[in-house]
Amino acid sequence: MLDRAGRHRVLLTLCVTETVSYGVLYYAFPVLLTDIGAETGWSRTSLTAAFSVGLLLAAVLGIPAGRWLDRHGPRALMTAGSALAAPSVVLVALAPNVPVFTAGWILAGVSMAGVLYPPAFTAIARWYGAERVKALTLLTLAAGLASTIFAPLTAFLLEHLGWQDAYIALAAILAGITVPGHWWGLRGPWPAREASTHPVTTARSAEHEDTRLRPTDPARIARSVPFVMLVIAIALGSLTAFAVVINLVPMLVERGIDTGTASLALGLGGLGQVAGRLGYPLLTRRTGVRARTMLILLAVALTTILLGVLTAVVALIAASIVAGMARGLIPLLQATAVADRWGTAHYGRLTGILSAPITVTMALAPWSGSVTADIVGDYSTAFLVLAALGLISAAVALLSVPRGAPESEHRTSG
Numbered sequence: 001m002l003d004r005a006g007r008h009r010v011l012l013t014l015c016v017t018e019t020v021s022y023g024v025l026y027y028a029f030p031v032l033l034t035d036i037g038a039e040t041g042w043s044r045t046s047l048t049a050a051f052s053v054g055l056l057l058a059a060v061l062g063i064p065a066g067r068w069l070d071r072h073g074p075r076a077l078m079t080a081g082s083a084l085a086a087p088s089v090v091l092v093a094l095a096p097n098v099p100v101f102t103a104g105w106i107l108a109g110v111s112m113a114g115v116l117y118p119p120a121f122t123a124i125a126r127w128y129g130a131e132r133v134k135a136l137t138l139l140t141l142a143a144g145l146a147s148t149i150f151a152p153l154t155a156f157l158l159e160h161l162g163w164q165d166a167y168i169a170l171a172a173i174l175a176g177i178t179v180p181g182h183w184w185g186l187r188g189p190w191p192a193r194e195a196s197t198h199p200v201t202t203a204r205s206a207e208h209e210d211t212r213l214r215p216t217d218p219a220r221i222a223r224s225v226p227f228v229m230l231v232i233a234i235a236l237g238s239l240t241a242f243a244v245v246i247n248l249v250p251m252l253v254e255r256g257i258d259t260g261t262a263s264l265a266l267g268l269g270g271l272g273q274v275a276g277r278l279g280y281p282l283l284t285r286r287t288g289v290r291a292r293t294m295l296i297l298l299a300v301a302l303t304t305i306l307l308g309v310l311t312a313v314v315a316l317i318a319a320s321i322v323a324g325m326a327r328g329l330i331p332l333l334q335a336t337a338v339a340d341r342w343g344t345a346h347y348g349r350l351t352g353i354l355s356a357p358i359t360v361t362m363a364l365a366p367w368s369g370s371v372t373a374d375i376v377g378d379y380s381t382a383f384l385v386l387a388a389l390g391l392i393s394a395a396v397a398l399l400s401v402p403r404g405a406p407e408s409e410h411r412t413s414g
Helices: 006-038 044-070 073-096 098-115 117-143 146-161 163-185 216-221 225-256 259-278 280-286 289-309 313-344 345-374 378-398
Strands: 199-201 210-214
Touching: 006 044, 006 073, 006 098, 006 117, 006 146, 006 163, 044 073, 044 098, 044 117, 044 313, 044 345, 073 117, 073 163, 098 210, 117 259, 117 280, 117 313, 117 345, 146 163, 146 289, 163 259, 199 289, 210 216, 216 345, 216 378, 225 259, 225 289, 225 313, 225 345, 225 378, 259 280, 259 313, 280 289, 313 345, 345 378
Parallel strands: none
Antiparallel strands: 199 210
């Protein structure tokens, strides 16, 4: 096990590399999208489809990547992912046509499986053990600033260099920071898997208080009802949250609010996201895992309803901030869900399985929000439809905790 200084080195490294990785591989694209389409003549649908393909591939590859992480640790995987990420961004920048542009995002998707949240969460969970919640909170707080830092940086580079050179400059930043960062910062012995120690009472009568250990086979856990319900709950909640954030500005503009004010609402929602994460450790101390999961997803749904029905500008901005607070808790919920319920013995593999549909929903969220608005006729009604999905996710979350242990036993340490 790493000493305290080593754990702090790991956390600092991941705070920096996750911020840069998300900033370049995720948040730069929406800033550059309009100019890419205008300059190349490629349709926005084909451009966003290429981006989505990369995210979907990252989701699929997250499962085998999780198995590797459980056995070998994050250093080699995350360094290799960073080394691939930079040339994939360069390929996107220099693509002469849509197929090559798509190929660039396919390579980027492979790299994302090795550099985004799931492998970073695994590193923190295994190296920090019972102190993981505070460390995960700090990590997501730092990475939550990726859009705050890289959206204006990308816009600045776009204005002075054009979209292609902007991407090349961002690729250089990505390579210069994350490749040596992962290789240097993630060194150290990889902890052995912990044994499962949570007792679970069988379905026998109370007179025969027979107990057994919670299943330790990751394949069995992944097929269990609580795990399936957990996947469904967080996937639906993520779809609601990220469809809202991508479609918030069009919805506000549809209400007659000018684009500048709508963008301000979106930006303040990002600050709310960071603020929400600051409160997560307190939430873990005050609630059990079942209640915590349900409350976060319910908050996502209720704030989406507010955005769909409110009309006053000030009220909508306030709702955007509160919605950001709820949305900001989802990555922490995702990061702690497996360890809270089944320990960290197979954290990488199970988190990879959990993360796959969540990454899929994030990839589909922009498209699903706009398509829903087209079907129902306006964005306000679409937000109410999305809120209904959020309410379903909160209800499903009630079934996402294994039976047989008291609720207090499921609270996160730290």
